[in-house]
Amino acid sequence: MNPETLKLIAMGATIAVGAIAPGIAMGMIGSKSVEAIGRNPETENAVRTAMVLGLAFVESLAIFSLVVALIIRFV
Amino acid sequence: MTPNISLAAEVVFHIGPFAITNSIFTAWLVSLGLLLFGAFIRFNLKKMGGKLQTGLELIYDWLIETANGIIGNRAATAEVLPYLLTIFLFILFSNWSGLLPGFNSVGFHEMKEGHEILVPLLRAPTSDLNMVAVLALFSMGYVQYLGFKYAGFKGYAGRFVNISNPIGFFVGVLELLGEFTRIISFTFRLFGNVFAGEVLIMVMFYLTMTLLPYIAIIPLPFFLLEMFVGLIQAFIFTFLTIIFVSLAVISHDTEGHAHGGEELHLTT
Numbered sequence: 001m002n003p004e005t006l007k008l009i010a011m012g013a014t015i016a017v018g019a020i021a022p023g024i025a026m027g028m029i030g031s032k033s034v035e036a037i038g039r040n041p042e043t044e045n046a047v048r049t050a051m052v053l054g055l056a057f058v059e060s061l062a063i064f065s066l067v068v069a070l071i072i073r074f075v
Numbered sequence: 076m077t078p079n080i081s082l083a084a085e086v087v088f089h090i091g092p093f094a095i096t097n098s099i100f101t102a103w104l105v106s107l108g109l110l111l112f113g114a115f116i117r118f119n120l121k122k123m124g125g126k127l128q129t130g131l132e133l134i135y136d137w138l139i140e141t142a143n144g145i146i147g148n149r150a151a152t153a154e155v156l157p158y159l160l161t162i163f164l165f166i167l168f169s170n171w172s173g174l175l176p177g178f179n180s181v182g183f184h185e186m187k188e189g190h191e192i193l194v195p196l197l198r199a200p201t202s203d204l205n206m207v208a209v210l211a212l213f214s215m216g217y218v219q220y221l222g223f224k225y226a227g228f229k230g231y232a233g234r235f236v237n238i239s240n241p242i243g244f245f246v247g248v249l250e251l252l253g254e255f256t257r258i259i260s261f262t263f264r265l266f267g268n269v270f271a272g273e274v275l276i277m278v279m280f281y282l283t284m285t286l287l288p289y290i291a292i293i294p295l296p297f298f299l300l301e302m303f304v305g306l307i308q309a310f311i312f313t314f315l316t317i318i319f320v321s322l323a324v325i326s327h328d329t330e331g332h333a334h335g336g337e338e339l340h341l342t343t
Contacts, residue, residue, distance in 0.1 A: 056311050060260070063267035070274065074082050 011072045018065020025058045080274055084203040085194045087182075097182075097195055098203035105168050105200060135160070138313075146321040151225050155320050158217060162210060163313040166201060170269055170305030173199025174298055179273065201269045201308075204262065211261035214316050215254060222323030231323070257319065261312070268308045272301040 033051040037044050084096035116131065124132065142159060143152045172178065175197075182195035200206045222231040235251045237243035279294040 052307065053311065053314070056307050060264040060267065063271055064263055066271050067263060067267040070080075070270070071082060074080055 007072055011069045014065050014069040014072060018068070019062050022058050022062040025061075026055060029054045029058065080277060082204075082270075084198055084205070087194065087196055096203065097198040098200045098206055101172060101178075101197050102169065102200035102206060104197075105165065105172055109164055109168060138163075142317050145317050146324060148225060148324050151221060151320065151324045155217075155221065155317075159313050159316060162214065162316065163309055166210070166265070166312055167306060167309035169200040169206075170309060171302065172197075173202055173269065173273055174276075174301055174305075179277065199269060199273065201265055202273050204266050207266040207269075208258075208262045210265070210312070211258045214261065214312075215258050215319070218316070218319045218323050219254070221320055225324035261315065265308055265312055268304055272297075272304055276301065 029051060033047050036047050084098040086094040087097045087100060088095050116128065119128070121128065138159065139152065139156060142156060143149060146152050146155070178197045178199060179195045180193075181197065182193050184191050185194045186192075201210075219231075235247045237247040276294055276297050279297050283293045
């Protein structure tokens with residue numbers, strides 16, 4: 001295996017492994033928010049704001065691994 | 076034809092000994108646009124404003140109420156508010172500027188490592204790690220200044236240096252470390268989102284060009300997504316600055332009943 005192949009494998013593995021936990025976390029945030037809105041529909045706006053904030057924090061974790069993957073690939 | 080994706084901003088021209096990269100050039104343009112917009116609003120202020128002024132007043136009102144609700148200190152809010160609005164507008168329009176036509180596509184060709192690449196003249200400022208790192212450093216530095224000012228020198232420094240007991244000392248070291256990790260997470264969150272968005276759009280363009288000719292509508296939803304992401308990221312940068320300010324300005328003697336901040340310890 002030459003270094004170029006290893007680089008490609010590392011890039012794919014980085015983003016593949018790095019997206020697992022954020023995926024689970026996003027699912028949890030989404031399901032809990034829908035549950036909260038279902039229980040108490042008047043709080044939809046407040047829940048939505050908190051949900052989008054939480055999703056963005058979780059997304060940034062996936063973005064970290066994406067940045068690392070891009071660095072492996074392009075630098 | 077392959078996409079040319081460069082992690083670092085490219086140098087486009089020199090002013091004296093200084094190399095000017097495409098991202099700093101665009102940052103100047105964005106700042107100039109915001110300055111002109113601000114001057115335009117300033118000199119057209121009326122007691123009963125039009126739609127634009129009313130809309131801006133609405134945003135201003137909302138931000139001051141939100142910031143005050145979290146910080147819980149009206150003097151600190153009044154001091155930090157101009158900074159918050161500035162970084163919000165700058166980051167928002169920097170993020171959105173990368174979606175304009177001509178960005179990342181208009182430029183000149185240059186030979187590099189044997190093959191010809193396109194060096195774009197314009198590039199979104201926030202897709203350059205240096206620019207984002209400066210924004211993050213400035214934000215955290217300002218938070219430290221506000222902490223010293225409102226929590227008192229002893230109160231604020233005592234959080235990081237506590238030699239009364241070993242556990243307190245360790246907690247202080249962790250707090251100090253936390254301040255630096257905040258800079259890093261600030262930087263990579265914004266940079267990663269914007270840069271990944273640009274890469275995504277570029278890849279979509281090349282997919283459309285190579286796989287499905289004449290179906291040019293495919294990248295369009297991604298533009299909408301990136302507009303949303305840009306807004307959300309600008310909002311998050313501002314919001315996190317508010318939260319960090321609120322954590323910094325709580326002084327020790329009022330910590331028990333200062334409202335806000337405590338329920339938002341999710342931070343970094």
